[in-house]
Amino acid sequence: MNQRKFCRSLAAILFISAPIAAETSLHHDAHVHGTGQLNLAVEGKLLHLEMTIPGHDIVGFESITSPEREQQVDQAIDRLKQASMWKIPASAQCKLLSSKANHTAEAHHEDDHGHHHDHHDHDSHHDEGKHLNFTVSQVFECNDPKALTQIEAQLFGRFANSEALKVQALTDKGQMSATLNRNKPVFRF
Numbered sequence: 001m002n003q004r005k006f007c008r009s010l011a012a013i014l015f016i017s018a019p020i021a022a023e024t025s026l027h028h029d030a031h032v033h034g035t036g037q038l039n040l041a042v043e044g045k046l047l048h049l050e051m052t053i054p055g056h057d058i059v060g061f062e063s064i065t066s067p068e069r070e071q072q073v074d075q076a077i078d079r080l081k082q083a084s085m086w087k088i089p090a091s092a093q094c095k096l097l098s099s100k101a102n103h104t105a106e107a108h109h110e111d112d113h114g115h116h117h118d119h120h121d122h123d124s125h126h127d128e129g130k131h132l133n134f135t136v137s138q139v140f141e142c143n144d145p146k147a148l149t150q151i152e153a154q155l156f157g158r159f160a161n162s163e164a165l166k167v168q169a170l171t172d173k174g175q176m177s178a179t180l181n182r183n184k185p186v187f188r189f
Helices: 003-028 055-059 067-080
Strands: 035-043 046-054 094-107 130-142 150-153 164-171 174-181 186-188
Touching (some): 046 055, 055 067, 067 130, 174 186
Antiparallel strands (some): 150 186, 164 174
């Protein structure tokens, strides 16, 4: 199998398994505030990014309990979908082809966190007792993919509670991983 087909196969596996891995990770790592997950793949001229991050890191809370919080979540989704969330070398001439962002609320249990929620007002607090998570998927097309040698996360400057981003990457150079943070927001590949 040639290297291009191998990279395509691995990229497909990475992005098909990413939601499963994120779901498994969130269940087993007990929802770590301050740390998100970024999956990155370069395939030809395309740069694929998929990020999953706890709601607390983005909006400062982990459950939607009011219309005001729902509005904050909607505003955060709009900000997360922007191409400017990432600083990509200008020489790569990348443009955003697609961007999707959403949120999910993952149930947690009293024994996991030692607190109890009164659910008698279930309709008005339908997400109370659940952890809020954001997922962002973006695809960029780069006219000069050879110049695509790094990406800088703008996340830390935009969202005060974000502390770290664990990166899993697949490029023509192979599979790589790193952890980005406020002091080290650049991933080189």
